[in-house]
Amino acid sequence: MTERADLAAAFVADAGWDAAVPRPLAGDASSRRFVRLRRADGGTAVLMDAPPPHNDLPAFARVAGLLRGLDLSVPAVLYADADRGFLLVEDFGDAVFAGLLDAGADPLPLYALAVDMLIALHRRFDGADGLPRYDADLFAGQAALFAELFAPAADRAAFAAAWRRALAAADALPRSLLLRDCFAGNLVHLPDRPGVKACGLLDFQDAGIGPVAYDLVSLLEDARRDVPAAVAAMAVDRYLAAFPAIDRGAFETARAVLAAQRHARIIAVFTRLARTAGRDAYLRHLPRCRRMLRRRLEHPALAEVAAWIRTQAPETLS
Numbered sequence: 001m002t003e004r005a006d007l008a009a010a011f012v013a014d015a016g017w018d019a020a021v022p023r024p025l026a027g028d029a030s031s032r033r034f035v036r037l038r039r040a041d042g043g044t045a046v047l048m049d050a051p052p053p054h055n056d057l058p059a060f061a062r063v064a065g066l067l068r069g070l071d072l073s074v075p076a077v078l079y080a081d082a083d084r085g086f087l088l089v090e091d092f093g094d095a096v097f098a099g100l101l102d103a104g105a106d107p108l109p110l111y112a113l114a115v116d117m118l119i120a121l122h123r124r125f126d127g128a129d130g131l132p133r134y135d136a137d138l139f140a141g142q143a144a145l146f147a148e149l150f151a152p153a154a155d156r157a158a159f160a161a162a163w164r165r166a167l168a169a170a171d172a173l174p175r176s177l178l179l180r181d182c183f184a185g186n187l188v189h190l191p192d193r194p195g196v197k198a199c200g201l202l203d204f205q206d207a208g209i210g211p212v213a214y215d216l217v218s219l220l221e222d223a224r225r226d227v228p229a230a231v232a233a234m235a236v237d238r239y240l241a242a243f244p245a246i247d248r249g250a251f252e253t254a255r256a257v258l259a260a261q262r263h264a265r266i267i268a269v270f271t272r273l274a275r276t277a278g279r280d281a282y283l284r285h286l287p288r289c290r291r292m293l294r295r296r297l298e299h300p301a302l303a304e305v306a307a308w309i310r311t312q313a314p315e316t317l318s
Contacts, residue, residue: 008049011086012037015079017045036091044091045078057082060205063131066177070124072117073190073200092200095191097184098225107231114187114219115235117199119242122176122212134178134210136167139261145268150313159312162304169257169301170211172250174243178210183222212246213255214262221259221292223266223285256299263293264309267316290317 012018020037025046033049050057057080064074075089097110132138140163147156181203188200216239220232236255240248267289270282294317297306309316 004049004051007084008035008047008086011079011081011084012047012088014081015088017088020045022047037088046075046089046091048087048089050085050087052083052085056205057085057087059207060087063204063207066125066128066207067121067201067204070121071197072121073193073197074204075200075202092188092190092202095189097187097189100189101184101225107228108234110184110187110189111219111227111231111235112238113189113196113199114182115216115238117196117201118182118212118215118219119239120196121179122174122243125177128177128209131177132206132208134180134208134214136164136170139167139170139258140164142265143261143268145272146264146313146316149268149271150316154308154312159305159308162308163261166257166302166305167261169250170213170254173211173213173246173254175209176212178208178214179204180206180208180214180218182215182218183224184219185224211254211258212243213251214258217255217259217262221262223263223270223289226288253299253301256296257301260293260296260299260302260305263289263296267293293317 009018012020017037017039020039023036023038025034025036031051031054035047035049036044037047038044048057048060050060061077061080061082064077067074068076073092075092077087077089079088080086097114100110101107140160143163144156144160147154147159151159179201182201186201186203188202190198190200192198193200216235220227220235236251240246240251267286270285270289273279273282296302297309297317
């Protein structure tokens with residue numbers, strides 16, 4: 001066993017789950033690893049192995065507490081060793097939206113449930129101190145990886161400035177708790193729970209305060225799957241009907257800019273994972289991400305960003 005595996009085994013034993021049978025679960029684009037533990041009596045839990053310093057387990061626990069306080073469904077923390085990077089959490093099961101959709105489930109009710117969860121989140125959240133602020137500077141900083149990978153000799157300061165000017169459109173929107181990676185792979189259907197609690201939430205440790213359109217972007221412009229246009233239209237209409245004070249035109253402009261930023265960041269992240277970590281499986285998502293980025297760069301609010309990319313990194317759009 002490796003030193004990390006020894007630490008994980010000791011953690012599981014301390015938690016009282018050493019007799020459980022482990023089964024690896026699908027991971028994500030981070031360095032985290034997930035293992036389902038199953039006891040002889042059928043009870044299950046999930047081990048989250050999140051090596052420091054690149055994973056922030058105290059942030060996960062804190063955001064989980066915030067979301068639970070808003071009466072939303074998040075996994076309960078059963079045992080923790082944040083210093084070494086281990087959590088044992090409640091197992092939400094296998095009814096992840098992504099798997100259900102892949103198996104042929106009707107997308108409309110699942111996406112409607114996800115939108116209703118976001119509506120409830122934005123209605124109930126009334127602020128919290130100490131969370132990251134997803135503003136133009138932070139978003140522009142995230143996009144910097146794109147320029148670093150694809151145009152290292154170009155004027156990256158001009159790229160960042162173009163993003164900041166475009167992202168000013170998001171300032172017209174209300175701000176709320178932003179989950180950051182709210183998409184089908186991080187949502188679990190919990191049909192035995194009432195209302196929006198039927199939408200279980202995973203992978204929210206990077207949550208912060210940001211424009212309310214962002215999580216709809218991550219939900220509807222998923223890097224890993226195509227969302228039918230009719231489903232996306234339903235979702236936007238459903239959300240805006242719940243918040244009639246939001247101007248649709250301002251919302252759509254902000255959505256376009258935030259979507260372009262997200263696509264550019266993900267193209268860079270997936271490319272880096274393939275180049276530096278040999279995780280080539282992420283490359284299969286790049287054609288979809290490039291297609292969505294091309295479409296969003298047609299918006300007038302992104303003209304300056306589009307000109308930079310087409311001049312300095314045209315291969316990223318092909």
